[in-house]
Amino acid sequence: MKVYKFGGASIKDADSIKNVANILQQEGTNNCLLVVSAMGKMTNAFENIVNAYFDDEQKIQETILFVTNFHSEIAQNLFPENHKTHQEITILLGKIVGFLAQNKSKDYDYLYDQIVCYGELLATTILSSYLNHVGIENTWKDVRTLIKTDSIFRDATVNWEETEQQINSQIDSSKLTIVQGFLGGDSKGNTTTLGREGSDYTAGIFAYCLNADKVTIWKDVQGVLNADPRVFQETQLLEQISYEETIEMAFYGASVIHPKTIQPLQSKEIPLFVRSFINPDLKGTKISRGVAINPHIPCFIVKKNQVFISISTLDFSFMVEDNISHIFKLLHQYQLRVNLIQNSAISFSVCVDNKFNHFDAFYDSIKSSFKVSFVKEVDLYTVRHFTNETLNTIDQLGKSLITQINKETAQIVVKQN
Ligand code: ASP
Numbered sequence: 001m002k003v004y005k006f007g008g009a010s011i012k013d014a015d016s017i018k019n020v021a022n023i024l025q026q027e028g029t030n031n032c033l034l035v036v037s038a039m040g041k042m043t044n045a046f047e048n049i050v051n052a053y054f055d056d057e058q059k060i061q062e063t064i065l066f067v068t069n070f071h072s073e074i075a076q077n078l079f080p081e082n083h084k085t086h087q088e089i090t091i092l093l094g095k096i097v098g099f100l101a102q103n104k105s106k107d108y109d110y111l112y113d114q115i116v117c118y119g120e121l122l123a124t125t126i127l128s129s130y131l132n133h134v135g136i137e138n139t140w141k142d143v144r145t146l147i148k149t150d151s152i153f154r155d156a157t158v159n160w161e162e163t164e165q166q167i168n169s170q171i172d173s174s175k176l177t178i179v180q181g182f183l184g185g186d187s188k189g190n191t192t193t194l195g196r197e198g199s200d201y202t203a204g205i206f207a208y209c210l211n212a213d214k215v216t217i218w219k220d221v222q223g224v225l226n227a228d229p230r231v232f233q234e235t236q237l238l239e240q241i242s243y244e245e246t247i248e249m250a251f252y253g254a255s256v257i258h259p260k261t262i263q264p265l266q267s268k269e270i271p272l273f274v275r276s277f278i279n280p281d282l283k284g285t286k287i288s289r290g291v292a293i294n295p296h297i298p299c300f301i302v303k304k305n306q307v308f309i310s311i312s313t314l315d316f317s318f319m320v321e322d323n324i325s326h327i328f329k330l331l332h333q334y335q336l337r338v339n340l341i342q343n344s345a346i347s348f349s350v351c352v353d354n355k356f357n358h359f360d361a362f363y364d365s366i367k368s369s370f371k372v373s374f375v376k377e378v379d380l381y382t383v384r385h386f387t388n389e390t391l392n393t394i395d396q397l398g399k400s401l402i403t404q405i406n407k408e409t410a411q412i413v414v415k416q417n
Protein backbone atom coordinates (compact mmCIF):
# COMPACT_ATOMS: atom_id res chain seq x y z
CA MET A 1 0.00 0.00 0.00
CA LYS A 2 1.27 3.46 -0.88
CA VAL A 3 -0.05 6.87 0.00
CA TYR A 4 0.43 9.82 -2.35
CA LYS A 5 -0.15 13.43 -1.46
CA PHE A 6 -0.82 16.00 -4.16
CA GLY A 7 -0.85 19.58 -2.90
CA GLY A 8 -2.30 22.77 -4.32
CA ALA A 9 0.55 23.54 -6.74
CA SER A 10 0.29 20.11 -8.37
CA ILE A 11 -3.37 20.65 -9.29
CA LYS A 12 -3.49 24.38 -9.91
CA ASP A 13 -5.04 24.19 -13.41
CA ALA A 14 -6.34 21.76 -16.02
CA ASP A 15 -2.88 20.95 -17.38
CA SER A 16 -1.50 20.09 -13.97
CA ILE A 17 -4.45 17.78 -13.34
CA LYS A 18 -3.60 16.01 -16.59
CA ASN A 19 -0.04 15.77 -15.34
CA VAL A 20 -1.23 14.03 -12.17
CA ALA A 21 -3.02 11.48 -14.36
CA ASN A 22 0.24 10.90 -16.26
CA ILE A 23 2.20 10.40 -13.07
CA LEU A 24 -0.34 7.87 -11.83
CA GLN A 25 -0.25 6.02 -15.12
CA GLN A 26 3.52 5.85 -14.89
CA GLU A 27 3.66 4.87 -11.22
CA GLY A 28 0.72 2.47 -11.18
CA THR A 29 -2.45 2.85 -9.14
CA ASN A 30 -2.99 -0.47 -7.43
CA ASN A 31 -2.99 -0.37 -3.63
CA CYS A 32 -2.86 3.38 -3.66
CA LEU A 33 -4.54 6.15 -1.73
CA LEU A 34 -4.39 9.77 -2.87
CA VAL A 35 -4.57 12.63 -0.42
CA VAL A 36 -5.42 15.83 -2.24
CA SER A 37 -5.56 19.43 -1.05
CA ALA A 38 -7.34 22.46 -2.48
CA MET A 39 -6.31 23.60 -5.96
CA GLY A 40 -3.66 26.30 -6.33
CA LYS A 41 -4.19 29.03 -3.77
CA MET A 42 -7.87 28.21 -3.29
CA THR A 43 -7.71 27.87 0.50
CA ASN A 44 -6.85 31.57 0.67
CA ALA A 45 -9.75 32.31 -1.65
CA PHE A 46 -12.15 30.40 0.62
CA GLU A 47 -10.74 32.29 3.62
CA ASN A 48 -11.76 35.47 1.79
CA ILE A 49 -15.38 34.25 1.75
CA VAL A 50 -15.27 33.73 5.51
CA ASN A 51 -13.70 37.13 6.08
CA ALA A 52 -16.28 38.81 3.86
CA TYR A 53 -19.06 37.10 5.81
CA PHE A 54 -17.78 38.54 9.07
CA ASP A 55 -16.44 41.92 8.00
CA ASP A 56 -17.86 43.05 4.71
CA GLU A 57 -21.07 41.36 3.59
CA GLN A 58 -21.10 43.20 0.30
CA LYS A 59 -18.04 41.26 -0.74
CA ILE A 60 -19.53 37.79 -0.15
CA GLN A 61 -20.93 37.46 -3.62
CA GLU A 62 -17.71 38.55 -5.26
CA THR A 63 -15.59 36.12 -3.24
CA ILE A 64 -17.94 33.21 -4.03
CA LEU A 65 -17.92 34.15 -7.69
CA PHE A 66 -14.15 33.99 -7.67
CA VAL A 67 -13.98 30.37 -6.49
CA THR A 68 -16.92 29.47 -8.74
CA ASN A 69 -15.20 30.77 -11.85
CA PHE A 70 -11.90 29.17 -10.92
CA HIS A 71 -13.32 25.66 -10.59
CA SER A 72 -15.81 25.95 -13.45
CA GLU A 73 -13.10 27.05 -15.84
CA ILE A 74 -10.88 24.12 -14.96
CA ALA A 75 -13.81 21.73 -15.37
CA GLN A 76 -14.60 23.22 -18.77
CA ASN A 77 -11.07 22.40 -19.85
CA LEU A 78 -11.26 18.83 -18.59
CA PHE A 79 -14.76 17.55 -19.35
CA PRO A 80 -17.25 17.59 -22.21
CA GLU A 81 -20.13 20.04 -21.92
CA ASN A 82 -22.74 17.71 -20.48
CA HIS A 83 -20.45 15.78 -18.12
CA LYS A 84 -21.88 15.20 -14.65
CA THR A 85 -18.95 16.91 -12.92
CA HIS A 86 -20.20 20.37 -13.91
CA GLN A 87 -23.36 19.74 -11.97
CA GLU A 88 -21.49 18.27 -9.00
CA ILE A 89 -19.44 21.46 -8.81
CA THR A 90 -22.58 23.59 -8.92
CA ILE A 91 -24.12 21.54 -6.11
CA LEU A 92 -21.04 21.87 -3.89
CA LEU A 93 -20.84 25.62 -4.45
CA GLY A 94 -24.56 25.92 -3.82
CA LYS A 95 -24.01 24.36 -0.40
CA ILE A 96 -21.76 27.26 0.59
CA VAL A 97 -24.47 29.77 -0.24
CA GLY A 98 -27.08 27.65 1.54
CA PHE A 99 -24.93 27.26 4.62
CA LEU A 100 -24.21 30.97 4.93
CA ALA A 101 -27.88 31.85 4.47
CA GLN A 102 -28.89 29.55 7.33
CA ASN A 103 -25.97 30.02 9.67
CA LYS A 104 -26.55 31.66 13.03
CA SER A 105 -23.15 31.02 14.61
CA LYS A 106 -20.75 33.88 15.22
CA ASP A 107 -17.87 31.52 15.91
CA TYR A 108 -15.24 32.42 13.34
CA ASP A 109 -13.25 29.21 13.64
CA TYR A 110 -16.35 27.04 13.31
CA LEU A 111 -17.51 28.91 10.25
CA TYR A 112 -14.03 28.85 8.77
CA ASP A 113 -13.92 25.06 8.76
CA GLN A 114 -17.46 24.72 7.37
CA ILE A 115 -16.54 26.96 4.39
CA VAL A 116 -12.85 26.39 3.70
CA CYS A 117 -13.39 22.62 3.38
CA TYR A 118 -15.00 23.18 -0.02
CA GLY A 119 -11.55 23.79 -1.47
CA GLU A 120 -10.63 20.16 -0.82
CA LEU A 121 -14.11 18.83 -1.61
CA LEU A 122 -14.10 20.51 -5.02
CA ALA A 123 -10.50 19.54 -5.81
CA THR A 124 -11.06 15.86 -5.05
CA THR A 125 -14.37 15.81 -6.91
CA ILE A 126 -12.74 17.24 -10.03
CA LEU A 127 -9.62 15.07 -9.83
CA SER A 128 -11.53 11.88 -9.10
CA SER A 129 -13.93 12.49 -12.01
CA TYR A 130 -11.12 13.33 -14.36
CA LEU A 131 -9.17 10.19 -13.49
CA ASN A 132 -12.28 8.07 -14.03
CA HIS A 133 -12.90 9.95 -17.27
CA VAL A 134 -9.46 8.96 -18.61
CA GLY A 135 -9.79 5.38 -17.44
CA ILE A 136 -7.99 5.51 -14.07
CA GLU A 137 -10.66 3.91 -11.97
CA ASN A 138 -10.95 5.24 -8.45
CA THR A 139 -13.30 5.77 -5.52
CA TRP A 140 -13.93 9.19 -3.98
CA LYS A 141 -14.35 9.18 -0.21
CA ASP A 142 -15.43 11.90 2.18
CA VAL A 143 -12.55 12.11 4.65
CA ARG A 144 -14.78 13.67 7.30
CA THR A 145 -16.21 10.21 7.93
CA LEU A 146 -12.71 8.72 8.20
CA ILE A 147 -10.53 11.13 10.17
CA LYS A 148 -12.41 11.69 13.40
CA THR A 149 -11.40 14.62 15.57
CA ASP A 150 -12.41 16.74 18.53
CA SER A 151 -14.29 19.99 17.92
CA ILE A 152 -11.39 22.42 18.14
CA PHE A 153 -12.02 24.14 14.84
CA ARG A 154 -9.03 25.11 12.70
CA ASP A 155 -6.69 23.04 14.88
CA ALA A 156 -8.47 19.77 15.51
CA THR A 157 -6.85 16.85 17.30
CA VAL A 158 -7.21 13.39 15.81
CA ASN A 159 -9.00 10.64 17.70
CA TRP A 160 -6.64 7.88 16.61
CA GLU A 161 -8.64 4.94 17.79
CA GLU A 162 -11.81 5.93 15.98
CA THR A 163 -9.91 7.08 12.93
CA GLU A 164 -8.03 3.82 12.63
CA GLN A 165 -11.26 1.90 12.91
CA GLN A 166 -13.06 3.99 10.27
CA ILE A 167 -10.17 3.88 7.84
CA ASN A 168 -9.71 0.15 8.14
CA SER A 169 -13.39 -0.59 7.73
CA GLN A 170 -14.04 1.84 4.87
CA ILE A 171 -10.93 1.75 2.71
CA ASP A 172 -10.35 -1.04 0.25
CA SER A 173 -6.58 -0.94 0.06
CA SER A 174 -6.40 -3.00 -3.11
CA LYS A 175 -8.03 -0.19 -5.11
CA LEU A 176 -7.33 3.47 -5.81
CA THR A 177 -9.05 5.78 -3.33
CA ILE A 178 -9.11 9.58 -3.32
CA VAL A 179 -9.61 11.58 -0.13
CA GLN A 180 -9.37 15.21 0.93
CA GLY A 181 -6.35 16.37 2.86
CA PHE A 182 -6.54 18.83 5.76
CA LEU A 183 -10.14 17.96 6.81
CA GLY A 184 -11.64 15.91 9.57
CA GLY A 185 -15.04 15.47 11.15
CA ASP A 186 -16.15 15.76 14.76
CA SER A 187 -18.71 13.55 16.48
CA LYS A 188 -21.53 16.05 15.83
CA GLY A 189 -21.16 15.96 12.07
CA ASN A 190 -19.24 19.24 11.77
CA THR A 191 -16.25 19.67 9.53
CA THR A 192 -12.94 20.36 11.26
CA THR A 193 -9.50 21.18 9.86
CA LEU A 194 -6.04 20.13 10.99
CA GLY A 195 -4.25 23.48 10.55
CA ARG A 196 -2.97 25.21 7.44
CA GLU A 197 -0.90 23.02 5.14
CA GLY A 198 -2.27 20.05 7.03
CA SER A 199 -2.63 17.73 4.05
CA ASP A 200 0.82 16.26 4.58
CA TYR A 201 -0.35 15.25 8.02
CA THR A 202 -3.44 13.62 6.50
CA ALA A 203 -1.11 11.48 4.38
CA GLY A 204 0.78 10.50 7.54
CA ILE A 205 -2.46 9.55 9.30
CA PHE A 206 -3.62 7.31 6.46
CA ALA A 207 -0.21 5.70 6.07
CA TYR A 208 -0.12 4.92 9.78
CA CYS A 209 -3.64 3.47 9.90
CA LEU A 210 -3.19 1.42 6.73
CA ASN A 211 0.35 0.27 7.54
CA ALA A 212 1.49 1.70 4.23
CA ASP A 213 4.85 0.75 2.71
CA LYS A 214 5.59 4.33 1.80
CA VAL A 215 4.29 7.87 1.48
CA THR A 216 5.16 10.15 -1.42
CA ILE A 217 4.58 13.89 -1.27
CA TRP A 218 4.62 15.36 -4.78
CA LYS A 219 5.97 18.89 -4.86
CA ASP A 220 7.09 21.61 -7.25
CA VAL A 221 10.69 21.24 -6.08
CA GLN A 222 13.07 18.33 -6.66
CA GLY A 223 12.74 17.14 -3.09
CA VAL A 224 13.93 18.46 0.25
CA LEU A 225 16.53 21.12 -0.40
CA ASN A 226 19.23 22.41 1.94
CA ALA A 227 17.71 25.90 1.78
CA ASP A 228 14.51 27.62 0.71
CA PRO A 229 14.93 28.47 -3.00
CA ARG A 230 12.72 31.54 -2.53
CA VAL A 231 15.35 32.98 -0.19
CA PHE A 232 18.68 31.45 -1.20
CA GLN A 233 20.09 31.50 -4.71
CA GLU A 234 22.02 28.27 -4.57
CA THR A 235 20.30 25.23 -3.21
CA GLN A 236 21.16 21.56 -3.25
CA LEU A 237 19.01 18.46 -3.04
CA LEU A 238 19.21 16.32 0.08
CA GLU A 239 18.94 12.76 -1.18
CA GLN A 240 18.50 11.16 2.16
CA ILE A 241 17.65 12.42 5.64
CA SER A 242 16.39 10.94 8.86
CA TYR A 243 13.03 11.55 10.53
CA GLU A 244 14.89 13.32 13.33
CA GLU A 245 16.64 15.67 10.93
CA THR A 246 13.31 16.53 9.31
CA ILE A 247 11.75 17.29 12.68
CA GLU A 248 14.73 19.45 13.65
CA MET A 249 14.51 21.39 10.40
CA ALA A 250 10.77 21.93 10.81
CA PHE A 251 11.32 23.04 14.40
CA TYR A 252 13.68 25.78 13.26
CA GLY A 253 11.16 26.91 10.67
CA ALA A 254 11.88 25.03 7.45
CA SER A 255 8.63 24.71 5.55
CA VAL A 256 9.47 21.36 3.97
CA ILE A 257 6.81 19.13 5.37
CA HIS A 258 4.08 19.76 7.89
CA PRO A 259 5.81 18.90 11.20
CA LYS A 260 3.02 16.65 12.49
CA THR A 261 3.47 14.35 9.49
CA ILE A 262 6.65 12.71 10.67
CA GLN A 263 5.59 11.23 13.98
CA PRO A 264 3.02 8.71 12.76
CA LEU A 265 5.42 7.62 10.01
CA GLN A 266 8.38 7.36 12.34
CA SER A 267 6.49 5.20 14.81
CA LYS A 268 5.89 2.58 12.11
CA GLU A 269 9.09 3.25 10.18
CA ILE A 270 7.22 4.11 7.01
CA PRO A 271 9.59 5.90 4.62
CA LEU A 272 8.55 9.26 3.21
CA PHE A 273 9.57 10.33 -0.27
CA VAL A 274 9.45 13.90 -1.51
CA ARG A 275 9.40 13.99 -5.30
CA SER A 276 8.87 16.47 -8.10
CA PHE A 277 5.60 16.37 -10.01
CA ILE A 278 7.31 18.43 -12.70
CA ASN A 279 10.11 15.91 -13.07
CA PRO A 280 8.76 12.57 -11.86
CA ASP A 281 11.76 10.72 -13.25
CA LEU A 282 14.00 12.18 -10.56
CA LYS A 283 14.45 10.23 -7.37
CA GLY A 284 13.82 13.08 -4.93
CA THR A 285 14.45 12.79 -1.21
CA LYS A 286 13.99 9.77 1.01
CA ILE A 287 13.22 10.37 4.67
CA SER A 288 13.61 7.31 6.83
CA ARG A 289 14.93 5.94 10.07
CA GLY A 290 18.34 6.76 11.42
CA VAL A 291 20.11 7.45 8.13
CA ALA A 292 22.89 10.00 7.91
CA ILE A 293 22.13 13.15 6.01
CA ASN A 294 23.34 12.77 2.45
CA PRO A 295 25.01 14.79 1.09
CA HIS A 296 26.38 16.09 4.37
CA ILE A 297 26.10 19.81 3.70
CA PRO A 298 24.98 22.83 5.71
CA CYS A 299 21.21 23.42 5.71
CA PHE A 300 19.91 26.97 6.00
CA ILE A 301 16.67 28.17 7.47
CA VAL A 302 15.77 31.83 7.72
CA LYS A 303 12.97 33.50 9.63
CA LYS A 304 12.24 37.07 8.70
CA ASN A 305 10.45 39.86 10.56
CA GLN A 306 11.71 38.91 14.00
CA VAL A 307 12.26 41.23 16.95
CA PHE A 308 15.38 40.89 19.06
CA ILE A 309 14.62 41.91 22.64
CA SER A 310 17.03 42.36 25.56
CA ILE A 311 15.56 42.61 28.99
CA SER A 312 17.28 43.38 32.29
CA THR A 313 16.09 44.29 35.75
CA LEU A 314 15.70 47.94 36.70
CA ASP A 315 17.75 47.52 39.85
CA PHE A 316 20.46 45.33 38.25
CA SER A 317 19.45 42.35 40.31
CA PHE A 318 19.91 38.96 38.70
CA MET A 319 17.65 37.57 36.03
CA VAL A 320 16.24 34.50 37.73
CA GLU A 321 13.22 32.23 37.64
CA ASP A 322 10.53 34.59 38.87
CA ASN A 323 11.27 37.47 36.49
CA ILE A 324 11.94 35.12 33.61
CA SER A 325 8.65 33.35 34.17
CA HIS A 326 6.88 36.71 34.28
CA ILE A 327 8.46 37.64 30.94
CA PHE A 328 7.44 34.32 29.40
CA LYS A 329 3.87 34.76 30.55
CA LEU A 330 3.72 38.09 28.75
CA LEU A 331 5.37 36.71 25.62
CA HIS A 332 2.76 33.98 25.56
CA GLN A 333 -0.08 36.40 26.22
CA TYR A 334 0.95 38.58 23.27
CA GLN A 335 1.54 35.58 20.99
CA LEU A 336 5.20 36.40 20.46
CA ARG A 337 6.71 33.05 19.53
CA VAL A 338 10.18 32.64 20.97
CA ASN A 339 12.75 31.36 18.52
CA LEU A 340 15.96 31.89 20.44
CA ILE A 341 16.84 32.52 24.07
CA GLN A 342 20.03 33.72 25.68
CA ASN A 343 20.42 34.31 29.37
CA SER A 344 23.17 36.00 31.40
CA ALA A 345 23.32 37.13 34.99
CA ILE A 346 21.66 40.48 34.45
CA SER A 347 20.10 40.26 31.07
CA PHE A 348 17.77 38.00 29.18
CA SER A 349 17.55 38.12 25.40
CA VAL A 350 15.02 36.57 23.07
CA CYS A 351 14.36 36.59 19.38
CA VAL A 352 10.62 36.48 18.73
CA ASP A 353 8.30 36.20 15.78
CA ASN A 354 6.10 39.28 15.48
CA LYS A 355 3.61 37.53 13.22
CA PHE A 356 0.55 38.94 14.95
CA ASN A 357 2.04 42.43 15.34
CA HIS A 358 1.57 42.44 19.09
CA PHE A 359 5.10 43.51 19.94
CA ASP A 360 4.21 47.14 20.70
CA ALA A 361 1.48 46.06 23.12
CA PHE A 362 3.92 43.66 24.79
CA TYR A 363 6.47 46.46 25.12
CA ASP A 364 3.91 48.76 26.72
CA SER A 365 3.02 46.17 29.29
CA ILE A 366 6.59 45.28 30.24
CA LYS A 367 8.51 48.55 30.09
CA SER A 368 7.53 49.73 33.57
CA SER A 369 8.87 46.55 35.23
CA PHE A 370 12.10 45.98 33.29
CA LYS A 371 14.70 47.77 31.28
CA VAL A 372 13.97 46.74 27.72
CA SER A 373 15.78 47.39 24.48
CA PHE A 374 14.87 45.92 21.11
CA VAL A 375 15.71 45.80 17.43
CA LYS A 376 12.86 45.25 15.01
CA GLU A 377 12.95 43.62 11.59
CA VAL A 378 15.86 41.30 12.19
CA ASP A 379 16.39 37.94 10.52
CA LEU A 380 17.11 34.72 12.34
CA TYR A 381 19.39 32.36 10.44
CA THR A 382 19.63 28.77 11.56
CA VAL A 383 22.32 26.57 10.04
CA ARG A 384 22.27 22.84 10.63
CA HIS A 385 25.63 21.14 10.07
CA PHE A 386 27.34 24.52 9.87
CA THR A 387 30.93 25.17 8.91
CA ASN A 388 33.07 28.21 9.67
CA GLU A 389 32.69 29.26 6.09
CA THR A 390 28.88 29.28 6.27
CA LEU A 391 28.98 31.30 9.48
CA ASN A 392 31.22 33.89 7.83
CA THR A 393 28.84 34.17 4.90
CA ILE A 394 25.97 34.98 7.22
CA ASP A 395 28.07 37.46 9.20
CA GLN A 396 28.55 39.40 6.00
CA LEU A 397 24.82 39.86 5.47
CA GLY A 398 24.61 42.54 8.11
CA LYS A 399 25.26 43.24 11.74
CA SER A 400 24.99 40.10 13.77
CA LEU A 401 23.36 40.74 17.14
CA ILE A 402 23.85 37.33 18.65
CA THR A 403 25.30 33.95 17.69
CA GLN A 404 24.39 30.77 19.46
CA ILE A 405 26.10 27.50 18.71
CA ASN A 406 25.02 24.02 19.67
CA LYS A 407 26.47 20.76 18.50
CA GLU A 408 25.00 20.64 15.01
CA THR A 409 23.15 23.91 14.90
CA ALA A 410 24.19 27.55 14.75
CA GLN A 411 21.71 30.39 15.09
CA ILE A 412 22.52 33.96 14.21
CA VAL A 413 20.33 37.01 14.55
CA VAL A 414 21.18 39.52 11.83
CA LYS A 415 20.12 43.10 11.28
CA GLN A 416 20.45 43.47 7.52
CA ASN A 417 22.61 46.28 6.16
N1 ASP B 1 -5.37 23.45 1.45
C1 ASP B 1 -4.88 23.55 2.79
C2 ASP B 1 -4.00 24.78 2.93
O1 ASP B 1 -3.67 25.40 1.94
C3 ASP B 1 -4.18 22.33 3.24
C4 ASP B 1 -2.90 22.01 2.50
O2 ASP B 1 -2.63 22.58 1.45
O3 ASP B 1 -2.16 21.17 2.96
O4 ASP B 1 -3.64 25.12 4.02
Ligand code: MG
Pocket residue numbers: 007008037038040043197
Ligand atom coordinates in the same frame (compact mmCIF):
# COMPACT_ATOMS: atom_id res chain seq x y z
MG1 MG C 1 -2.84 24.20 0.05
